[in-house]
Amino acid sequence: MSKAIVLVSGGMDSCVTTSIASKQFSKLALLHVNYGQLTQQRELQAFKDIQNFYSIKDSLIIDMSQFNIIGGSSLTDSNIPVSKTDLNNKKIPSSYVPFRNANILSSAVSWAEVINAKSIFVGAVEEDSSGYPDCRRSFFDAFEKAIDKGTKDDTKIKIETPLIHLSKKEIILKGVKLGAPLHLTWSCYKNQEIPCQNCDSCALRERGFKNAKIKDPILN
Amino acid sequence: MSKAIVLVSGGMDSCVTTSIASKQFSKLALLHVNYGQLTQQRELQAFKDIQNFYSIKDSLIIDMSQFNIIGGSSLTDSNIPVSKTDLNNKKIPSSYVPFRNANILSSAVSWAEVINAKSIFVGAVEEDSSGYPDCRRSFFDAFEKAIDKGTKDDTKIKIETPLIHLSKKEIILKGVKLGAPLHLTWSCYKNQEIPCQNCDSCALRERGFKNAKIKDPILN
Numbered sequence: 364m365s366k367a368i369v370l371v372s373g374g375m376d377s378c379v380t381t382s383i384a385s386k387q388f389s390k391l392a393l394l395h396v397n398y399g400q401l402t403q404q405r406e407l408q409a410f411k412d413i414q415n416f417y418s419i420k421d422s423l424i425i426d427m428s429q430f431n432i433i434g435g436s437s438l439t440d441s442n443i444p445v446s447k448t449d450l451n452n453k454k455i456p457s458s459y460v461p462f463r464n465a466n467i468l469s470s471a472v473s474w475a476e477v478i479n480a481k482s483i484f485v486g487a488v489e490e491d492s493s494g495y496p497d498c499r500r501s502f503f504d505a506f507e508k509a510i511d512k513g514t515k516d517d518t519k520i521k522i523e524t525p526l527i528h529l530s531k532k533e534i535i536l537k538g539v540k541l542g543a544p545l546h547l548t549w550s551c552y553k554n555q556e557i558p559c560q561n562c563d564s565c566a567l568r569e570r571g572f573k574n575a576k577i578k579d580p581i582l583n
Numbered sequence: 584m585s586k587a588i589v590l591v592s593g594g595m596d597s598c599v600t601t602s603i604a605s606k607q608f609s610k611l612a613l614l615h616v617n618y619g620q621l622t623q624q625r626e627l628q629a630f631k632d633i634q635n636f637y638s639i640k641d642s643l644i645i646d647m648s649q650f651n652i653i654g655g656s657s658l659t660d661s662n663i664p665v666s667k668t669d670l671n672n673k674k675i676p677s678s679y680v681p682f683r684n685a686n687i688l689s690s691a692v693s694w695a696e697v698i699n700a701k702s703i704f705v706g707a708v709e710e711d712s713s714g715y716p717d718c719r720r721s722f723f724d725a726f727e728k729a730i731d732k733g734t735k736d737d738t739k740i741k742i743e744t745p746l747i748h749l750s751k752k753e754i755i756l757k758g759v760k761l762g763a764p765l766h767l768t769w770s771c772y773k774n775q776e777i778p779c780q781n782c783d784s785c786a787l788r789e790r791g792f793k794n795a796k797i798k799d800p801i802l803n
Contacts, residue, residue: 425649429690432643435697455735461696465689465733469682470649476681477655497733505729512725513685513717515675 366390367482367523368471373409375548375568376486376526379534382543383525384484385417392421392480396467398460399431400438401445401554412547421478425470436460438552445552448566456493456563458552464497465506468522472510475520484523491530491571493563500527531571539577546580558582586610587702587743588691593629595768595788596706596746599754602763603745604704605637612641612700616687618680619651620658621665621774632767641698645690656680658772665772668786676713676783678772684717685726688742692730695740704743711750711791713783720747751791759797766800778802 367388371377372395384391395410397403407424414422434440437457446457464487471483487498496502503522510520526534538545550568551558558565558581572579587608591597592615604611615630617623627644634642654660657677666677684707691703707718716722723742730740746754758765770788771778778785778801792799 423649423652425652427647427649429643429645429647429693432645433690433694433697435693459735461693462689462730462733463693465729466686466693469685469689470653473649473655473681473683473686474653477653496735499732502729502732505725505732509685509722509725509729510682512719513682513722515679515716 365481366392366478367484368392368394368475368480369484370394370467370471370486371410371413372486373406373413373548374486374550374564375538375545376488376534378413378486378545378548379538379541379543380484380486380525381413381417382538382541384523386541388482390421391417391419392423392474392478393419394467394471394474395422395424396427396470397424398427398429398439398463401441402549402552405549405554409547409549413544416544416547423474427466429466430460430463433461445562447561448563450563450566450570453494455495458493458563459495462497464495464502468506472514472520476514476518481519482521482523484525486526487524488529488531488534489527492567500524503527530574531567532574535571535575535577548581585701586612586698587704588612588614588695588700589704590614590687590691590706591630591633592706593626593633593768594706594770594784595758595765596708596754598633598706598765598768599758599761599763600704600706600745601633601637602758602761604743606761608702610641611637611639612643612694612698613639614687614691614694615642615644616647616690617644618647618649618659618683621661622769622772625769625774629767629769633764636764636767643694647686649686650680650683653681665782667781668783670783670786670790673714675715678713678783679715682717684722688726692734692740696734696738701739702741702743704745706746707744708749708751708754709747712787720744723747750794751787752794755791755795755797768801
């Protein structure tokens with residue numbers, strides 16, 4: 364039985380993706396990245412909670428210092444404020460971390476080649492999201508071709524994005540149906556005890572639960 | 584005048600590539616990666632020496648812990664011995680670090696997007712080399728497409744590989760012609776005072792200088 368890697372940030376999307384992957388693969392390995400984001404500790408906790416929930420032994424936590432040094436995003440540079448949410452704004456928001464998914468995927472591929480995993484699951488969402496360019500399926504398709512060319516000839520690794528065309532509402536409903544532990548996830552971009560409900564990520568989450576007519580389990 | 588990033592390991596190829604890039608761009612930014620390789624300190628020294636030689640101010644040194652944790656290569660896992668050279672062996676040698684160039688390039692692209700660099704120079708060599716899959720031009724072509732899809736729409740970044748089809752001999756002759764500081768470079772895979780002259784990297788270098796009919800300036 365082949366093995367799959369799941370990229371798990373600790374947010375809802377990666378939680379539901381883990382749930383989907385667990386139905387398709389008997390062996391999962393979870394990858395989490397600390398990249399100096401404001402909510403690093405909170406996200407790491409959510410990652411560990413999800414890992415424990417699914418009793419997955421194989422995990423890798425990577426410290427990626429480059430984003431913090433490079434900056435250019437409100438998530439990694441404290442001089443750039445986290446924008447107040449504006450989901451109707453079609454511009455790429457200040458939370459965009461340049462080419463983040465390529466950095467994370469590259470590490471996942473290195474790991475996959477060593478542990479012989481055949482698939483990498485990513486909980487990226489294309490439409491109902493913040494519009495990050497590295498969350499588009501066209502990017503993952505192009506990256507898959509780069510994997511084919513840049514690894515050993517007998518290495519075949521697919522990038523699976525089961526949520527890519529879903530809305531937040533649909534992701535939540537799928538998560539609930541699959542019994543995904545949404546109560547363990549963290550979405551807020553700010554580093555505080557309770558979600559700010561003011562950033563894009565909180566706003567997307569709130570709208571999703573509202574449309575799904577479900578109460579968000581992390582809110583009192 | 585636009586800016587270019589050069590990936591500089593500290594070896595001959597990246598040194599000559601820096602020299603070529605310096606003729607085409609008035610502003611260079613150099614990227615070096617520590618990845619827990621055995622010769623990390625020696626390579627970092629070579630990087631700094633090359634940077635000083637060209638009086639380049641803009642540089643970024645990234646610590647990539649993932650390769651060390653992931654292993655799978657004699658360069659990053661001390662349990663895997665550095666193979667004795669066998670340049671006629673067509674198999675990928677034990678020094679192959681899985682998907683290394685994608686990890687490094689991804690960081691370079693993140694940086695390029697923030698500092699607005701239009702080109703990334705890589706001293707990869709396809710034929711006269713160790714046969715690493717992520718040193719083939721077909722990989723860089725595929726990766727360039729992934730950059731196009733995964734960055735902002737107005738971001739255009741090219742990957743330049745001026746040495747890709749050259750032999751080691753030709754690289755050395757080009758370096759000498761351009762006045763590249765080959766005496767500052769380091770190639771050996773082993774962590775010792777003088778090159779082992781027994782690993783693939785030393786063997787490729789030795790053969791290159793022999794064919795170029797030039798004495799290697801780092802050897803007495």
